[in-house]
Structure formats: structure tokens, C-alpha cells
Amino acid sequence: MTQANGTRQDQILNLLLAAANGLSIDELAAAMQISRNAVKQHLVGLEKAQLVAEAALNSTGGRPARSYKLTEQGHNRLPKQYGWFCQLLLAELKTELGETALRQMLARMGVNLAQSLAPQFSGKTPQAKRQALVELMQTLGYRAELETDDGQPSLKAVNCVYHDLAQQIPELCEFDRALISTLLGSAIEQTACMAQQDCACRFKICAER
Structure with a gap:
């Protein structure tokens, strides 16, 4: 996608965001001051990316016109402030609960998530569990891989999500520590942390409990 296309397509997304019932090609062309054919070309790309979809036919006094609206994926493409809100929420919890209680709560959350994922790890050998964990973390964006640290298996993640x-x-x-430990059924030791300016997060895996 060229920069120009990206800019035009972003314009379309923003226009559709403000039009709950959708907009026709003519309405988009008029708002953007470009040709109908240009709008059609941009809509083809946006439909292919599943960011927009055809909506109901709109009656404008003449021939009914097909309108387009944002998909859920299209809504999610537009800027969000999840990180900012999560930071406010966690900071407030830390103030209300204190550091120790916050750590305990986050550990419980990690354990609870691990328990919901337990069927994916049940019956596997320790090595197979480690590989399954890497695959899970890859899907979550951690860029994880297995390595060896002083003769012990270790997990490295180069992207803190x-x-x-x-x-x-x-x-x-x-x-993270509670999630990893519970899924593996092993004690772990975190030996490096990107939040502490290390180049990766590393978790040394101890013997299975």
C-alpha cells in the first residue's frame, strides 16, 4: 500500500466512523473531493482487508445506492488508548491495594489463565510442554524461543507485549511468571527483564514439580 493510498483509505475509515448507517460511493467521493472510480479502488482494498463491508441500500430519491460501513476490524484499526487506560487502572490498584497485594492479584490472574489453557499441556512431556509454551507465546506476540542457561532449559522472549x-x-x-510456571508445572527463575533495560526477558526453567 502506498502512502497516498494509506492516507485516502484512512480518510474513508474516519468518514465511515462518523456515519453509523454507512456512506455511499457518491457521498464518500463528495466528502473527499475525488472521483467515484478512485473511491471504488480504495474500497476494494479496504474490503479485501476486511476493514469495510457493504451495508444496506440507501434511497436518495433516485436509484437506491449501495452504502459501506466499518467492520469490527475496521473499528479496531482506528487509534485506541488501551495502554493509557490500563496504566491508570493498574496505578490506581497499586495505590489502593499496595505492591504486595497487587503482585498476588496478578499472580492469581496468571494461574487462572494457565488453568484455562491446561488441556493444551495435559499429558505432555516436560520438553513438549516447553515447546507448546513457546508456540502459545508466539501467538501472543512475545517472539519467544527456547535456549539453554548453565545446562538448564531457559525461555527467552525478545518482545514484551x-x-x-x-x-x-x-x-x-x-x-508472566505465574502463567509460565503453572503451564510448565515447574518453578522458574526470571534472570533478565526488558522492563529493567535488559535486551530480552529470560526465564530459567527448573525441574518439573
Whole structure:
């Protein structure tokens, strides 16, 4: 996608955001001051990316016109402030609960999530569990891989999926530690942390409990 296309397509997304019932090609062309054919070309790309979809026919006094609206994926493409809100929420919880209680709460959350994922790990050998964990973390964006640290298996992640949050609220790492330990059924030792300016997060895996 060229920069120009990206700009025009972003314009279309923003126009459709403000039109709950959708807009026709003619309405989009008039608002953007470009040709109908240009709008059609941009809509083809947006439909292919599943960011817009055809809506109901609109009657404008003449021939009914097909309108377009944002899909759920299209709504999610537009800027959000999840990280900012999560930081406010966690900071407030830390103030209300204190550091120890916040760590305990995040650990419980990690354990609860691990228990919901337990069927994916049940009956596997320790090595197979480690590989399943890497695959799970890859789907979550951690860029994880297995390595060896002083003869012990170790997990390395080069992308902290909530890096900015963890820098502000370091207790958040307790969630990862509880999740990993519970899924593997092993004690772990975190030996490096990106939120503490290390180049990766590393977790040394101890013997299975």
C-alpha cells in the first residue's frame, strides 16, 4: 500500500466512523473531493482487508445506492488508548491495594489463565510442554524461543507485549511468571527483564514439580 493510498483509505475509515448507517460511493467521493472510480479502488482494498463491508441500500430519491460501513476490524484499526487506560487502572490498584497485594492479584490472574489453557499441556512431556509454551507465546506476540542457561532449559522472549506498562508497573511481570510456571508445572527463575533495560526477558526453567 502506498502512502497516498494509506492516507485516502484512512480518510474513508474516519468518514465511515462518523456515519453509523454507512456512506455511499457518491457521498464518500463528495466528502473527499475525488472521483467515484478512485473511491471504488480504495474500497476494494479496504474490503479485501476486511476493514469495510457493504451495508444496506440507501434511497436518495433516485436509484437506491449501495452504502459501506466499518467492520469490527475496521473499528479496531482506528487509534485506541488501551495502554493509557490500563496504566491508570493498574496505578490506581497499586495505590489502593499496595505492591504486595497487587503482585498476588496478578499472580492469581496468571494461574487462572494457565488453568484455562491446561488441556493444551495435559499429558505432555516436560520438553513438549516447553515447546507448546513457546508456540502459545508466539501467538501472543512475545517472539519467544527456547535456549539453554548453565545446562538448564531457559525461555527467552525478545518482545514484551506490555513493555511500557511494565516499566511503570513492574509488578505486572508477576503475571508472566505465574502463567509460565503453572503451564510448565515447574518453578522458574526470571534472570533478565526488558522492563529493567535488559535486551530480552529470560526465564530459567527448573525441574518439573
